[in-house]
Amino acid sequence: METNPFAVLSLIVAPAILTNATSVLIMSTSNRLARSVDRARELSKQLEETTRYESEDAQRRLREVNAAKRRALLLLHALRSLYLALGAFASSAFVSLLGAVTAPAQLAVLVITMEIAAVIAGMVAVGAMVYGTLLLLRETKIAVRVISERVENVFDRIERLDPMGSKENTYP
Numbered sequence: 670m671e672t673n674p675f676a677v678l679s680l681i682v683a684p685a686i687l688t689n690a691t692s693v694l695i696m697s698t699s700n701r702l703a704r705s706v707d708r709a710r711e712l713s714k715q716l717e718e719t720t721r722y723e724s725e726d727a728q729r730r731l732r733e734v735n736a737a738k739r740r741a742l743l744l745l746h747a748l749r750s751l752y753l754a755l756g757a758f759a760s761s762a763f764v765s766l767l768g769a770v771t772a773p774a775q776l777a778v779l780v781i782t783m784e785i786a787a788v789i790a791g792m793v794a795v796g797a798m799v800y801g802t803l804l805l806l807r808e809t810k811i812a813v814r815v816i817s818e819r820v821e822n823v824f825d826r827i828e829r830l831d832p833m834g835s836k837e838n839t840y841p
């Protein structure tokens with residue numbers, strides 16, 4: 670290992686910073702999951718109160734509850750992946766610290782083993798974080814699609830109420 674103290678410091682600090690970033694992602698993902706579950710409950714409650722499942726509103730709610738279910742599952746998978754990343758980043762930092770402490774003891778086999786373990790843990794962590802982030806992107810795409818459909822429904826209703834489409838009411 671180099672005698673440069675910054676090399677050891679970077680091996681410890683990088684996983685620590687990424688651990689913090691992953692923790693923030695976990696918190697925001699947990700909030701998103703809670704909101705998605707709340708939305709699914711509300712939609713389910715509205716559907717349970719209806720008797721006409723063939724109505725336009727009921728069909729929209731059925732599509733939205735299905736989207737909320739898919740969103741919740743994606744968020745749950747993302748959380749699992751991010752928790753794996755968090756544990757792997759913490760492990761990488763800890764193993765790097767142990768390696769830095771044992772390096773002066775001239776136990777080459779142990780130090781090399783710890784270096785390899787730290788790198789593997791870091792690679793697992795980065796991979797899990799990237800995968801979790803990709804799942805979050807997929808979930809966001811579903812959320813945006815649902816919102817877009819709702820906006821389209823609103824504009825359709827407005828147009829039905831104002832079939833002449835007055836010029837001062839232009840919508841994007």
